[in-house]
Amino acid sequence: MSTENNNPTPKKKRKFSRRKFFKRGGIILGTTLIGVYFGRNIIRRKVAQIAGDMDLPLGIMNMEPDFWFEIMEDNTVLLKLAKMEMGQGIFTGAAMIAAEELGVTVEQINVQPATTKNGPTDMLGTGGSSSTSGMYTPLREVAATMREMLISAAAKIWNVDASTISVGSGILQSGLQQLSYAEVTQQTTEWVVPKTPALKPESEFQYIGKEYKRVDLKPKVMGESIFSIDMELPDMLYATILYCPYIGGTLKSVNSDDAIKHPGVVKVERSDDWIGVIAENRFASVMACRKLKAEWDVPKMWQQSDIDEMIKPENGVSFIKLQKDGSIDDLDKENTFAQTYNTPIGVHAQMEPNGTIAHVQGDKALIITGTQWADNVQGKIAKAIGIKKKNVEIKTTFLGGGFGGRYFQSTAPAAAKLSQLVGKPVHLLRTREEEFQNRYYRPPSHHKLRAKLSEDGMIETIDHVYGSADMAIKANAGDLVLKMLGADFAAGGHGTRVLYNIKNRHSKIVNCKLPFPTGIWRGVGQFPNTFAIESFIDELAIKAGKDPIQFRIDHLTDTGDPLIVRAKKVLETLAEKSGWKSPKREDIGRGVALCEDRKSFAAAMIEVKKVDGKIKVTRVVQVVDPGKIINPDGVRMQVEGATMMGISACLYEATYVKDSQFTATNYHQYPMAMLSDSPEIEVIFTEGSEKPYGVGEPPIGPVAPAIVNAIFDLTGERKRRLPLY
Amino acid sequence: MKISFSVNGNPVNVDVDPETPLLWVVRDELKLKATKFGCGKAVCGSCSLHINGDLVRSCSYPVKYAEGKQVTTLEGLSESEKKLHPVQEAWMEINVPQCGYCQPGFMMAAAKLIQEIPNPTEEDIRKNISNICRCGTHPRIIKAILKAAELNKALIAES
Numbered sequence: 001m002s003t004e005n006n007n008p009t010p011k012k013k014r015k016f017s018r019r020k021f022f023k024r025g026g027i028i029l030g031t032t033l034i035g036v037y038f039g040r041n042i043i044r045r046k047v048a049q050i051a052g053d054m055d056l057p058l059g060i061m062n063m064e065p066d067f068w069f070e071i072m073e074d075n076t077v078l079l080k081l082a083k084m085e086m087g088q089g090i091f092t093g094a095a096m097i098a099a100e101e102l103g104v105t106v107e108q109i110n111v112q113p114a115t116t117k118n119g120p121t122d123m124l125g126t127g128g129s130s131s132t133s134g135m136y137t138p139l140r141e142v143a144a145t146m147r148e149m150l151i152s153a154a155a156k157i158w159n160v161d162a163s164t165i166s167v168g169s170g171i172l173q174s175g176l177q178q179l180s181y182a183e184v185t186q187q188t189t190e191w192v193v194p195k196t197p198a199l200k201p202e203s204e205f206q207y208i209g210k211e212y213k214r215v216d217l218k219p220k221v222m223g224e225s226i227f228s229i230d231m232e233l234p235d236m237l238y239a240t241i242l243y244c245p246y247i248g249g250t251l252k253s254v255n256s257d258d259a260i261k262h263p264g265v266v267k268v269e270r271s272d273d274w275i276g277v278i279a280e281n282r283f284a285s286v287m288a289c290r291k292l293k294a295e296w297d298v299p300k301m302w303q304q305s306d307i308d309e310m311i312k313p314e315n316g317v318s319f320i321k322l323q324k325d326g327s328i329d330d331l332d333k334e335n336t337f338a339q340t341y342n343t344p345i346g347v348h349a350q351m352e353p354n355g356t357i358a359h360v361q362g363d364k365a366l367i368i369t370g371t372q373w374a375d376n377v378q379g380k381i382a383k384a385i386g387i388k389k390k391n392v393e394i395k396t397t398f399l400g401g402g403f404g405g406r407y408f409q410s411t412a413p414a415a416a417k418l419s420q421l422v423g424k425p426v427h428l429l430r431t432r433e434e435e436f437q438n439r440y441y442r443p444p445s446h447h448k449l450r451a452k453l454s455e456d457g458m459i460e461t462i463d464h465v466y467g468s469a470d471m472a473i474k475a476n477a478g479d480l481v482l483k484m485l486g487a488d489f490a491a492g493g494h495g496t497r498v499l500y501n502i503k504n505r506h507s508k509i510v511n512c513k514l515p516f517p518t519g520i521w522r523g524v525g526q527f528p529n530t531f532a533i534e535s536f537i538d539e540l541a542i543k544a545g546k547d548p549i550q551f552r553i554d555h556l557t558d559t560g561d562p563l564i565v566r567a568k569k570v571l572e573t574l575a576e577k578s579g580w581k582s583p584k585r586e587d588i589g590r591g592v593a594l595c596e597d598r599k600s601f602a603a604a605m606i607e608v609k610k611v612d613g614k615i616k617v618t619r620v621v622q623v624v625d626p627g628k629i630i631n632p633d634g635v636r637m638q639v640e641g642a643t644m645m646g647i648s649a650c651l652y653e654a655t656y657v658k659d660s661q662f663t664a665t666n667y668h669q670y671p672m673a674m675l676s677d678s679p680e681i682e683v684i685f686t687e688g689s690e691k692p693y694g695v696g697e698p699p700i701g702p703v704a705p706a707i708v709n710a711i712f713d714l715t716g717e718r719k720r721r722l723p724l725y
Numbered sequence: 726m727k728i729s730f731s732v733n734g735n736p737v738n739v740d741v742d743p744e745t746p747l748l749w750v751v752r753d754e755l756k757l758k759a760t761k762f763g764c765g766k767a768v769c770g771s772c773s774l775h776i777n778g779d780l781v782r783s784c785s786y787p788v789k790y791a792e793g794k795q796v797t798t799l800e801g802l803s804e805s806e807k808k809l810h811p812v813q814e815a816w817m818e819i820n821v822p823q824c825g826y827c828q829p830g831f832m833m834a835a836a837k838l839i840q841e842i843p844n845p846t847e848e849d850i851r852k853n854i855s856n857i858c859r860c861g862t863h864p865r866i867i868k869a870i871l872k873a874a875e876l877n878k879a880l881i882a883e884s
């Protein structure tokens with residue numbers, strides 16, 4: 001490994017008592033300040049996200065190596081990660097990225113979720129497919145800095161020049177002398193922090209780009225306790241909460257006589273808008289909760305027809321134009337082709353229900369919870385129980401799925417209140433019914449597309465108007481952000497714009513008000529927008545009498561824009577390798593679609609057939625360009641997962657509003673893709689950039705439109721409203 | 726009520742409301758946390774375990790019926806960490822889990838399936854396992870069960 005650049009410029013020297021280094025059997029490096037790697041103005045970046053021109057920043061501002069790493073006595077390295085592992089494989093990617101510069105093997109790194117006490121906090125939370133792209137450079141820089149610190153410490157111990165020292169597998173070596181990282185750390189009391197060292201060139205990568213199994217594979221296969229639902233504290237009680245089951249409803253009165261008498265119940269507590277039952281065990285709290293007799297004030301009986309009306313762009317309250325190239329006046333004249341597309345209300349339906357273990361003691365609180373945004377939870381707790389934010393310690397765990405559903409609302413404030421009340425740890429867990437009926441949802445959408453074709457079958461003019469609702473930035477990122485943005489589209493804006501080079505092209509996102517909370521969901525903007533636009537493009541291709549892939553390529557004229565070059569490459573690869581051009585059986589329909597999201601591309605070719613009168617997806621080929629790939633199998637997993645979720649949302653998923661309640665109460669009323677829906681999935685990569693971009697969401701985009709395009713190919717019938725069943 | 730049964734080969738006695746779902750007894754009384762709560766309605770399969778060799782959704786199985794029976798949870802599926810059950814071994818090899826939450830239920834269902842159908846086709850797997858996974862590990866689960874069946878046959882041939 002290269003040790004050039006080892007020219008440490010002491011920034012700061014600090015002395016610590018030796019005791020400070022030994023913690024939990026491991027060793028903590030002294031505090032050092034490396035500096036902030038990112039623009040300080042988060043708000044400006046949020047705005048920039050809307051334009052889609054910048055990468056998501058890393059929300060982690062604290063780049064001190066000791067916050068990230070601890071060197072353990074057994075010479076492994078603890079990496080405390082503020083990004084949450086919710087299945088997306090970020091722990092594995094982070095271990096690979098860190099190992100690369102740290103001079104250890106991937107296996108020597110043990111990744112654990114950072115708590116708000118021991119590790120870096122993350123102001124932005126985990127989401128938006130931003131973790132890998134955001135961390136790629138900073139994590140390597142912190143790791144490289146730490147490696148250089150170890151090298152200069154060893155140089156001092158041996159009294160040699162640092163340039164004589166090489167590192168590998170956690171061992172430092174100079175001539176015949178060897179010390180492990182742990183040994184050097186134990187012998188060092190004073191650390192010299194170098195300027196950020198230069199990073200390894202790609203050609204020297206040992207781990208990045210290689211196939212690695214998940215670092216959390218074994219605990220997950222052995223069923224170890226890694227989720228927040230699995231955690232316990234001594235003397236813990238169990239809580240269940242009844243929330244208002246009506247949209248916009250409030251609690252009028254409650255009779256809890258029967259509930260309190262239920263064996264095992266310790267306390268029933270009424271808050272402004274919920275009633276909590278605390279009991280000695282889970283079953284008692286759930287059963288007693290069912291005995292609560294609550295009356296609710298329901299100001300209005302909302303119906304699905306109201307929601308359908310409210311989500312129409314013409315009924316929106318504000319809008320942002322995201323594209324305004326040329327003029328679309330032409331579309332008001334004749335020969336305009338216009339269509340409308342709709343997507344329904346979606347539920348996250350992650351398998352682990354939301355829950356929290358809270359222990360409030362005096363002015364301190366310990367919170368164990370699975371959240372995508374610990375920093376936000378910390379503030380909420382402080383507010384809810386009136387203590388200082390710094391006195392709230394949040395321990396996060398592995399998440400039993402996230403999909404955007406653990407970003408905003410949290411069970412932690414209520415759990416903290418209940419714990420404060422009984423003076424004991426309380427494990428609050430939502431029932432699946434509450435998860436379906438009382439959450440924030442993927443907003444429904446209503447898209448209007450209009451276009452005009454030229455005589456030679458090219459799109460001359462196109463206009464996309466996308467009506468959807470709040471993505472929850474307002475309630476959670478604060479008013480300031482909202483004011484800067486004018487509307488609430490940080491997430492929903494994705495995919496609204498038309499990617500193809502069309503002279504006259506407009507797109508706009510319209511904010512519609514809905515009576516229930518809505519928020520992010522895996523590809524919350526990408527999913528509906530790509531469904532609408534890529535269905536429409538298919539309709540236009542057929543109108544123009546062109547091959548749907550070629551039609552798309554024809555509209556990606558090379559302007560020197562690297563994004564266009566990458567998009568084209570993805571489509572060309574799809575045409576070549578998916579079997580698109582090969583002869584097909586009559587009972588098979590084929591469809592394609594393309595999407596770009598956060599500078600990642602995904603194009604899918606999907607085959608469907610009818611089995612017992614029902615459409616079945618039989619084969620999916622996804623060509624994905626996520627830029628630089630850290631772990632190919634990790635990316636493959638994400639593509640497979642997004643593909644299944646896309647099939648699920650396209651074919652089955654929806655909840656509806658009836659008498660101010662959501663129709664789905666549990667999984668049986670919210671059907672999702674099962675093993676029986678699982679097609680053959682092939683994932684092909686084109687790595688179009690040296691930087692990694694997100695891959696958790698982009699590949700969900702092309703799935704639904706490719707399915708409906710394939711259905712058209714098979715049956716001649718055009719589906720413009722999801723779900724299909 | 727006092728109820729006695731065995732879990733993963735060990736006798737246990739619990740004193741709980743006899744209507745308590747076995748799931749909560751296993752998790753909270755016996756501290757075996759691999760068996761998961763997903764829906765509470767026998768829909769998702771997260772809570773699957775074996776009772777006297779049968780596949781059961783424990784969220785909907787009152788503990789009183791477990792009296793005298795043999796319960797196996799994922800923790801008891803493999804002989805040891807070194808000698809994994811073919812299902813767990815296959816799961817490791819195919820790198821199946823994402824978030825991992827649904828996986829114990831799937832593995833318990835898979836273990837039963839390869840016992841009933843030692844040579845399953847993909848169709849057998851699709852038809853017979855109705856657990857839910859939100860992360861979309863479906864394609865890998867199918868591959869892993871085929872692999873597990875192979876490993877299982879090799880094991881049987883050996884012995």
Ligand code: FES
Pocket residue numbers: 761762763764765766767768769770771772773782783784785
């Ligand atoms: S929790 Fe038992 S089947 Fe879902």
Ligand code: FES
Pocket residue numbers: 087351400401822823824825826827828857858859860861862
């Ligand atoms: S792996 Fe996450 S639900 Fe299946």
